[in-house]
Amino acid sequence: MALPTIVLVHGAWADGSSWDAVSTDLQAKGYAVLTPPNLLRRVTVDAPYVASFVAQRTSGPVVLVGHSYGGFVITNAATGGGDVRALVYVDAFVPDEGEFTFQILGGSGSALDVPDPTTVLDLAGYPDSPEGDVEAFLKPAVVHEHFAQDLPEADRALIASSQRPITLSANTTPSGPPAWKRLPSWAVVGTEDHVIPPATQRSMAERAGATITEVEASHVSMVSHPSVAVEAIVAAASSITG
Structure with a gap:
């Protein structure tokens, strides 16, 4: 086969x-x-x-x-x-x-489960978005300390600079x-x-x-x-x- x-x-x-x-x-x-x-x-x-x-x-x-x-x-x-x-x-x-996803992470101890999401995410509008929706980028410090902390520093920096954002609505659908x-x-x-x-x-x-x-x-x-x-x-x- x-x-x-x-x-x-x-x-x-x-x-x-x-x-x-x-x-x-x-x-x-x-x-x-x-x-x-x-x-x-x-x-x-x-x-x-x-x-x-x-x-x-x-x-x-x-x-x-x-x-x-x-x-x-x-x-x-x-x-x-x-x-x-x-x-x-x-x-x-x-x-x-x-x-x-936000429901699953609630109370889990995730680095993203914080009262103010802008402390870990940079938010930006995007064309033709549903009303109120934005794209979310990880702050560089989050990439280095919580997302890819076991990779070499240069690789972490590359991830931080080249990341593709996810919409907030993707996390609430x-x-x-x-x-x-x-x-x-x-x-x-x-x-x-x-x-x-x-x-x-x-x-x-x-x-x-x-x-x-x-x-x-x-x-x-x-x-x-x-x-x-x-x-x-x-x-x-x-x-x-x-």
């Missing part, structure tokens, strides 16, 4: 390059890998886009992988297009129906019915994650019945420890091919 296609979905404040090390390793193992853009607008926009991408750009079985907010997107996109057979969550949200209720899932939990704290990640992953791997890493473990994400993805792919 042919190897499944691996589709890697990035999260907020990132782009497809956040998966480069993982993608290179998977390609060396013979997998076809695709890394679509995540629009970072809201799940009702982002999930249909990813589902459409998967439907049109893949044939045969697919392993759908999401990092951070990308986990929110794949939870909703997996039922919308293509032959998705397994889900992999890397330092990611694994929402149930009706949940939204509830999830639809979760694909993990019918698909097997795997999860990589960064034990030094300050954005989605490890206890919150574990709770969501356990609820989804995911096979969990832990790694001593920040919120971007797929950058600092790519082999751990690769192992989880290969395990998911192997469950398809037998």
Whole structure:
């Protein structure tokens, strides 16, 4: 049986390059890998886009992988297009129906769960936005101290300067019915994650019945420890091919 296609979905404040090390390793193992853009607008926009991408750009079985907010997107996109057979969550949200990201982070100890969001985020308007919506950028200090603290300083500075913003409305739009209720899932939990704290990640992953791997890493473990994400993805792919 042919190897499944691996589709890697990035999260907020990132782009497809956040998966480069993982993608290179998977390609060396013979997998076809695709890394679509995540629009970072809201799940009702982002999930249909990813589902459409998967439907049109893949044939045969697919392993759908999401990092951070990308986990929110794949939870909703997996039922919308293509032959998705397994889900992999890397330092990611694994929402149930009706949940939204700010709700999940509330009381979790996340560095983003603060009374005044402008202490951790820089906010800016954007053209044709829904009334009151803005884009959110991480303040550089948050990138250095809480988002990617286990990367070299130069890499952290690059992330801070090149980050793609997510809208505030993306963080308050509830999830639809979760694909993990019918698909097997795997999860990589960064034990030094300050954005989605490890206890919150574990709770969501356990609820989804995911096979969990832990790694001593920040919120971007797929950058600092790519082999751990690769192992989880290969395990998911192997469950398809037998």
